[in-house]
Amino acid sequence: MSDRVESVRFRRYAVPLPSPVNDAKVATGRQRPLSRIDVLTCEVTTADGLGGLGFSYTTRAGTPAQYAHAKEVGERLLGQDPSDVGKVYDLLLWAGASVGRSGAATQAISAVDVALWDLKAKRAGLPLAKLLGSFRDVVRTYNTSGGYLQAPIEEVKARATQSIESGVGGIKIKVGQPDMREDLRRLAAVREHLGEEVPLMVDANQQWDRHSALRFGRAVEELGLVWIEEPLDAYDAEGHARLADALDTPIATGEMLSSVPDLVRLIDLRACDVLQPDVPRAGGITPYLKVAALADHAGLQVAPHFVMEIHVHLAAAHPRDSWVEHIEWLSPLFNERLTIEGGRMRVPDRPGLGLSVADEAAAWRLDAVEFRAAGG
Numbered sequence: 052m053s054d055r056v057e058s059v060r061f062r063r064y065a066v067p068l069p070s071p072v073n074d075a076k077v078a079t080g081r082q083r084p085l086s087r088i089d090v091l092t093c094e095v096t097t098a099d100g101l102g103g104l105g106f107s108y109t110t111r112a113g114t115p116a117q118y119a120h121a122k123e124v125g126e127r128l129l130g131q132d133p134s135d136v137g138k139v140y141d142l143l144l145w146a147g148a149s150v151g152r153s154g155a156a157t158q159a160i161s162a163v164d165v166a167l168w169d170l171k172a173k174r175a176g177l178p179l180a181k182l183l184g185s186f187r188d189v190v191r192t193y194n195t196s197g198g199y200l201q202a203p204i205e206e207v208k209a210r211a212t213q214s215i216e217s218g219v220g221g222i223k224i225k226v227g228q229p230d231m232r233e234d235l236r237r238l239a240a241v242r243e244h245l246g247e248e249v250p251l252m253v254d255a256n257q258q259w260d261r262h263s264a265l266r267f268g269r270a271v272e273e274l275g276l277v278w279i280e281e282p283l284d285a286y287d288a289e290g291h292a293r294l295a296d297a298l299d300t301p302i303a304t305g306e307m308l309s310s311v312p313d314l315v316r317l318i319d320l321r322a323c324d325v326l327q328p329d330v331p332r333a334g335g336i337t338p339y340l341k342v343a344a345l346a347d348h349a350g351l352q353v354a355p356h357f358v359m360e361i362h363v364h365l366a367a368a369h370p371r372d373s374w375v376e377h378i379e380w381l382s383p384l385f386n387e388r389l390t391i392e393g394g395r396m397r398v399p400d401r402p403g404l405g406l407s408v409a410d411e412a413a414a415w416r417l418d419a420v421e422f423r424a425a426g427g
């Protein structure tokens with residue numbers, strides 16, 4: 052019943068966006084426009100002839116560090132039984148213990164962890180959602196990629212219509228600009244354009260202080276938003292908790308946090324109504340499952356951030372029906388596309404994650420390294 056890892060391959064890609072996007076971090080001058088997603092992939096093969104594919108990602112900086120860390124600890128995988136995901140995760144964690152259990156170190160391990168879960172589900176002949184235990188075959192999905200700040204409002208409205216017509220169930224737009232009145236104008240225009248029925252969210256990408264966030268929250272209370280996302284600095288758990296207490300509109304956050312303890316702090320302080328963990332950023336599916344279980348126990352919603360290709364499975368396997376973020380930026384990296392209709396994204400019925408890297412991705416590849424077991 053046991054198998055062993057025969058080879059591990061890491062690759063680094065820079066996947067270009069169709070055009071650069073700005074969120075509030077760009078509007079406040081803290082970051083440059085986002086023009087590409089950097090991806091670290093991990094491919095594992097075993098003595099039984101199975102293969103697993105996982106990936107991690109960064110925006111703007113960090114994937115070279117992830118790749119370097121993966122290269123240092125990745126060889127430890129050889130000869131391990133890939134079914135023992137938690138044990139292998141711990142092995143890699145201890146191999147790199149000197150750089151801690153968060154950030155780039157665990158994000159590098161994340162690519163491996165996702166590959167091992169993919170492999171485990173393939174071995175069982177099940178989609179990952181089914182391996183974990185699925186609650187639904189389709190998950191609610193909302194679009195984010197059409198609502199960035201560099202887009203004039205007419206373009207945001209047109210993209211929103213396009214999304215809804217293509218089957219997406221909700222729309223999120225970016226806010227958090229230095230002039231809050233401009234945020235309110237854009238939000239009112241989108242609400243009027245879409246009507247009352249379409250679920251609508253906003254995302255301030257951490258750019259308000261506590262007073263501004265409260266002021267904005269009170270100003271939009273009547274709009275019935277699904278949530279206000281990242282109103283405050285990602286690490287201001289107390290501030291989020293106060294805001295969540297003060298407002299009827301749900302507060303969402305968690306996408307920037309890169310460790311289990313940081314995410315659990317949000318849960319412990321009831322700092323949000325909707326927790327938004329991100330598998331690659333939080334260190335993989337293994338830590339994500341811990342956090343999601345604790346969030347559910349605390350009565351919070353879980354709406355994973357970005358990477359719909361992985362999160363569609365995890366949202367399906369989560370007791371509470373929530374939302375998966377529709378951002379199509381990583382789609383060109385893979386051969387497969389997700390099916391969306393009636394406001395929901397269908398969980399792929401292929402074994403594992405149901406993903407394979409497209410041949411065209413070779414054009415965006417920056418680095419590759421492979422480890423093989425002796426005689427393997």
Ligand SMILES: [Mg+2]
Nearest residue numbers: 254280281306
């Ligand atoms: Mg966000």
